Amino acid sequence: MKRNLFLAFVLVWGLLLSVGALAQGEAFAPIRNAIRGSSSQELAEYFAPTVELSFDGDKQSYSATQAEFVMKDFFAKNTPASFDFIHYGGSNEGTPYAVGKYAGKNSAYRMFVKMKSVGGAQKIGTIDFSKE
Template identity: 80%
Template sequence: MKRTFFLAFTLLWSLLLTATALPQGEAFGPVRSAIRGSNSHDLAQYFAPTVELSFDGDKQSYSATQAEFVMKDFFAKHSPASFDFIHYGGSNEGTPYAVGKYAGKDGAYRMFVKMKQAGGALRIATIDFTKE
């Protein structure tokens, strides 16, 4: 009985360690795909209940639904010619973030995306676009 418990505990612990050791950028894969495709609906699937959006320093907080419409409008006005994340990191508290380069047809933007734990999963808390 002790051996079975020990084996089950070891297996569970190994799975948890493996899950937390995923590369930081892996959490941003679906986000990257949604941005590349200028798909605000797919992007909104990863929004926290409240999202802070910033465009050249003009910051506002939105509900996930409102943020979806704001991003839809942004994509319509500034459709991406190319997009990719160029840096991934995390705060001391473990909050993951990514910095990207968003090249729209009307200019380039530096993009910052920060995620946080919400509802047991990583969700987008902040998106910041700064025109270069």
């Protein structure tokens, strides 16, 4: 009896964790689609008022409008051949993030996207590209 109760608990716990991961993945779906389509304009819809962009360790903060132009330039130079998020998570404070693999025509990158709360909504606060 105790064994069945333990197995039921483990099953329910596993289902709850998988539902949480799916929910995080769905929250990042429009961002994934904008990146796949190399649309800086669509991506900018999810930018916080200030966005930190990093390319191989060179970090700078930009306004949302400036960040859109920086991403437009990046997409023009590194058109994505493929892109997908491979991991979703959250900080201890509940800030969601995702890690992805971005394969451009000339280079492959590991991409980190971190959200931040802006007026009760989650917006992109950080995008970090690191060459693999």
